Amino acid sequence: MKILLLLTLLFYNCFAQKSVLTGKISDKSGGIPGVTVIIDETGVSAVSDDSGTYNINNIAHGNYTITFSMVGYSKQQKKIKLLSGETQVLNITLSEETAALEEVVITGTMREVRRADSPIPVEIITPKLFRKNPTASLFESVGMINGVQPQLNCNVCNTGDIHINGMEGPYTLILIDGMPIVSSLSTVYGLNGIPNSIVERIEVVKGPASSLYGSEAMGGTINVITKNPLKAPVVSADYFMTSWGEHNMDAAVKSSTGKATSILGVNYYNYAIPTDKNHDNFTDLTLQNRISIFNKLQFERKENRAFSLAARAVYEDRWGGEMQWSKQWRGSDSIYGESIYTKRIEFIGLYQLPFTEKIYTQFSYNWHDQNSWYGDTPYMANQQVGFLQAYWDTNFGEKHTFLLGAAMRFTKYDDNTPATANSDNTKNRPQNTPLPGLFIQDEWAINDKNKLLGGYRFDYDKNHGGIHSPRIAYKFSPTNMHTFRTSFGTGFRVVNLFTEDHAALTGARDVVITEALKPERSFNSNLNYVFNWPASAFILNVDVTGFYSYFTNKIVGDFDTDPTKIIYDNLNGHAISQGVSTNVELMFNFPLKVTAGISYMDVFQAEENSMGAEVKKQQLHAPKWSGNYIMTYTFNDKYSVDITGNWYGPMRLPILPNDYRPEYSPWYNISNIQLTKKFTYGLELYGGVKNVFDFVPQYALMRPFDPFNKYVNDPVANPYGYTLDTSYNYASLQGRRMFLGVRYNFF
Structure with missing residues (x-):
């Protein structure tokens, strides 16, 4: 019985026909070299040649998901069914990934x-x-930008500010939707109160912006x-x-x-x-x-x-x-x-x-x-x-x-310190x-x-x-x-x-x-x-x-x-x-x-x-x-x-x-x-x-x-x-x- 089973497996491996997947990957300009083609279920991959052509041989018959990817292009996935001994041609047109360029x-x-x-x-x-590194507030998240440093200033209450290019927090203007909403008193604790859930993106300008935004925009x-x-x-x-x-x-x-x-x-x-x-x-x-x-x-x-x-x-x-x-x-x-x-x-x-x-x-x-x-020591402030x-935003001519x-x-600012008292306190x-x-x-x-x-x-x-x-x-x-x-x-x-x-x-x-x-x-x-x-x-x-x-x-x-x-x-x-x-x-x-x-x-x-x-x-x-x-x-x-x-x-x-x-x-x-x-x-x-x-x-x-x-x-x-x-x-x-x-x- 064992001999019969062994002969059956040997016969199948020798005579069962493998399938081939081939095709050309192009964009609007022609063939794209260097595109990675992966069969998701097996991990077998290939890379397109100078003309954009790819070949994957010796594939067992079955249903597969094929992924085409290359930096600068939108990824595509296709589901296919390969029959035994079939050579299937699958041509793909990739579109350029313009998201980064169009930000x-x-x-x-x-x-x-x-x-x-x-x-x-x-x-x-x-x-x-x-x-990629989940945090509870904006204050910690901006540390992922080179040259932007969230700085803790107190070991007890964990106050902090944001330094840009080494300059202290007061030189950094914090805007929400273009409005200078986090400043003065709120710089001490206000940054911790901005949750990541409301954020679509954060834009950072390192350098002077007072010509548009006025006071505090000295450093960034x-x-x-x-x-x-x-x-x-x-x-x-x-x-x-x-x-x-x-x-x-x-x-x-x-x-x-x-x-x-x-x-x-x-x-x-x-x-x-x-x-x-x-x-x-x-x-x-x-x-x-x-x-x-x-x-x-x-x-x-x-x-x-x-x-x-x-x-x-x-x-x-x-x-x-x-x-x-x-x-x-x-x-x-x-x-x-x-x-x-x-x-x-x-x-x-x-x-x-x-x-x-x-x-x-x-x-x-x-x-x-x-x-x-x-x-x-009390500090009460409002x-x-x-x-x-x-x-007014307009154009003069085309240029x-x-x-x-x-x-x-x-x-309007008030507190219990000499900062808001008269000269004789x-x-x-x-x-x-x-x-x-x-x-x-x-x-x-x-x-x-x-x-x-x-x-x-x-x-x-x-x-x-x-x-x-x-x-x-x-x-x-x-x-x-x-x-x-x-x-x-x-x-x-x-x-x-x-x-x-x-x-x-x-x-x-x-x-x-x-x-x-x-x-x-x-x-x-x-x-x-x-x-x-x-x-x-x-x-x-x-x-x-x-x-x-x-x-x-x-x-x-x-x-x-x-x-x-x-x-x-x-x-x-x-x-x-x-x-x-x-x-x-x-x-x-x-x-x-x-x-x-x-x-x-x-x-x-x-x-x-x-x-x-x-x-x-x-x-x-x-x-x-x-x-x-x-x-x-x-x-x-x-x-x-x-x-x-x-x-x-x-x-x-x-x-x-x-x-x-x-x-x-x-x-x-x-x-x-x-x-x-x-x-x-x-x-x-x-x-x-x-x-x-x-x-x-x-x-x-x-x-x-x-x-x-x-x-x-x-x-x-x-x-x-x-x-x-x-x-x-x-x-x-x-x-x-x-x-x-x-x-x-x-x-």
Whole structure:
């Protein structure tokens, strides 16, 4: 019997006829070489030759799914049935993948233009990129951009800001749908309250933008473009949890009523497990309970005129401090805790006037209330910001695109500090700051290869008078593979220290302002080169930018003269931020994509000392070297692996006199890995490990055992007069942690 079975199998293998699959792969120009052809069920593959022809031999008869893919073209799949001994011809026409080339950006010029055509270099991150390393807020997500650094400024309450090219957070203007909605008071905690669920894309401009956006846009602009309800999924949800006990949930639903289409989204984040892995009796991660509700309406109008309204409400309760702290100790000097209640409401609108000419009006309003205690020091603040803008967008001939507009920004700010008191500190006097402005811009398409942009803005501040902000930019594209951009501009910033600098709020140091502070000014220039090489086996994109910024009247905080104080004044000298940033993107014709970036920055201030000699001092929290990397490999459209990470070189840190902690941080790297499994009907399951190498800073708090500084004057136990210091920080105290999540999108 065994002999008979063996002979039968031998007969079948010898005489059963195998099948052949062949054909030609073309586009509108002819055959395409280098296209990968895969039989999904067996993994057998082939690559098309110089004429676009492919052949796969010795295929058993059966039903198969054939996938055709190449970088720069839309992927295609075909289902076939092969008969025994059949030679089946399957010709395919692929269409060019133009999504990347046709990406529309608005931030650089306040107009919708193709990213490739913009004279201002704009970097884009999308939710697709967020999903490679899921996070609970925008603050963490933007760290995936080379040269953009989310910086934690306090080890207890985990406040943070976003640095662009080494410049502190107040130099970065945060916009939502083009409106300056996150500023001043809300920069301290507002960034954590923007959920990824509302984001369609984020546009980042590194360099001056004051000619369009006014104050605060000195160093760079981050514009959060919210989702268009017309393009959003009908239902979407994303939930993940970590081994530290963090929970994050995003959910959204789309609906239509009459001529209005709405998207309603909710984000909820909760972390409620006090953790102290470095054994200093302080929480390693701030406990948070946050909910954000977002609603956006898009209205259908005649001739496709724009009209949208959006609103968002945020509530957050966070605290960090000694492990035994509870709310009964809020504001006491017995057990140290930093407790912050944040309430925030935002409204944003865009309306195109019913004229033949394109005239747009935009408005925004936000109300932000902070109720906080830093130990036994209260900080109670309320801020309201109203913004109204109108602009005319038109063309003069075929070569000139013209923009003319006016803006009015009004800020009302009140708190319980001397910042809003009268001169003798006996009466409260809220700050009312109107800031009107006019702006003009002309974009001249000289020819197909040359484009010139000029812009100018005039703002008037009641304390500082008229402020002029010009800008000029030039783009040269000799071929499709090479693009050069250069720009020069000025910026200005009207400063409110108490609302922008968390160090000024903490009870650990007193704030001293030595003079009437003047507005800061900056002069910025950059040179950008983009190289795009679409080879047969891969597409290579290289983006190199050199930047230089010169600051006058820079407001600096002196942490060194007195360990119990922060002394603010205008710099008697100048400050410089300069460097080079390089991004490389490599997409292969097999499913591997690699992106890597590296930045070199030299950020410092120069000031004359009492001897008349110029003294140079490096900027705090500005590493000279930094970079990021993202690697994605996809298996048959069902499984994918993402490796992401950021690395930083030594950065200068705020230390106390005779501090035992090093003045510069070490080199370090934070790496993450994620595995994603896609199912049918828009369902995905993902999980992985964050901070794979378990990096945690060696030093954190100074004197955590005496947080209220009750025993600092003991010459025996504390000979150097150390005090509690929460600002020595350069990375999160969270170590390695696992995460698991599920997401669903139904269109």
